[in-house]
Amino acid sequence: MPFVVISGFPASGKTTRTKELLEFMKKEWPKNVVVISEHDFVKDQDKDYTYSSSQVEKDVRGALKGEVIRKISKDDIVILDGLNYIKGFRYELFCISKNCRTPQVTVHCIINPEQAWKWNESRPESQRYSRAVFDGLVMRYEEPDSRNRWDSPLVTVQADDLTPAEAVLQALRAAPAPKPNMSTQNPMLAPTDFLFELDRRTQDVVKAIVSAQESAMEGDQLPVTGTSERYTVPSTGRLTLAQLSRARRQFVSYLKTHPADPASIPTLFVQYLNNTDR
Template sequence: MPLILISGYPSSGKTYRSQQLITYFQDKINASTEPKVKRLKVHHIDDQSLGINRDVYAAARTEKDARATFSSAIKRHLNRDTIVVADGMNYIKGFRYQLYCEAKAVQTPSCVVHVGVPPEKCKELNIAALGAGTGGYEPDLLENLVFRYEEPNGMTRWDSPLFTLPFDDPAPPCEAVWEAMVGSDGKSKVVRPNAATVLKPASEQNYLYELDKTTSDVVNAITTWLQDHAGEGGGQIVVPEAEEAIVLPTMPPSLSQLQRLRRQFIGLNRQHTLDKGRVRELFVEYLNDAFSK
């Protein structure tokens, strides 16, 4: 069943919105006469339930470990009869991409619910929480997390469908989320995993070498094309052995931007082995998603 990622600034009310969604889903399940709906369960995952303290976000190492714990909990509960509500900041687009791949690998849809609260309002809510002793972040940490937040973009595959919830809306678009993820009869859409998103044991020989070399070849193809076309943007580059062509943005990417995207892609796929024959295609897809923003 679907993975619903909650994303937003710290102290934006993500858990409150998650509970609204969960209450709605549970009421729909209880009121349904469809067997496929009646057997559904809703599982809520957040930092508190996993024993993750807010202080972990103050250091890169502890934050990385916390994200690994969060991701592992999601993978444990993703199955055909469970709706997983992942209630966290989920503020790094690469992490949302990783979770999108996890959902696709088990053939279940996913979506992002963006709790769109202005930073100043979050700071106000955070001060109130600290004063009441009910939570909150240290002011410097909150400022840092707000600065680093990468807002979801519904034009990318991993952030789509995207439901944005303004602060002054009384409730999330519960019905729209239910229809998109579960459907009126409980028959959620079947997601077909492609070879690029199916996780496999890291057993192929020279996998990391192939990952590095293939992505480097694609970047070199782009830089060569840009040199041959006097740095023009907006063109298409046909990459051998890839189904999609690379569609360049109007403002051509710099070499440093291409290398940064390459490093991000390698970092996301270092821990699990993709089919070596599909690395090129998935990297092209990743670049096109990044260029379309």
């Protein structure tokens, strides 16, 4: 389940680092090690065509992201080999990690642009970037920053360095799995009749309170149908039907986006009334 994101300029040695990481991890990691390569999604069309069209490039990123979602599993290491040069895309990958509760490490391949260009020129012609596309990607590149939670922990490797495979593995083992938050979790699915039950049960609570408070004094605790929770008559006096109806509408609006067990609705509504300034 640990996730490694490789990032760097074009022709910065990312694929070489990925292969060396793969060989090392296969020996050290007890489960599978999976590589997802950007090259596999660009191979049917040349690099210049892909990175000269924002829509085609966006489609490639979408395919990579989908593949990451499919390949992340409970125990496997997933290595994503690609430019991954857009900060927002790396954040999206981080959200996938958060949702899966898996540690993520970013490996930044650092190289001088001119040296990267020389490496690019030494490749077979079919694998090269044109100068215009190369310069455009370098200009648009957003470097990983360890201060960003989606880039941390960050392992950097210079062009002449050995691949820091051991450091990457240690970072994966030491990094805590990020805790998912509301933005990365699937919302709770409500029963198909939830809205009907929400409306009916809150209406019943309002009717019960209107009826019970006819003979009640401030501070009295009134029983309410459907719950053991008691409604406390406020010190400001009994609430009118209009006031209770307004509070009910506010409560219903909230619960529409935060579904709960229908059986708990009367209890939650009474608690809401007791704790709302009235």
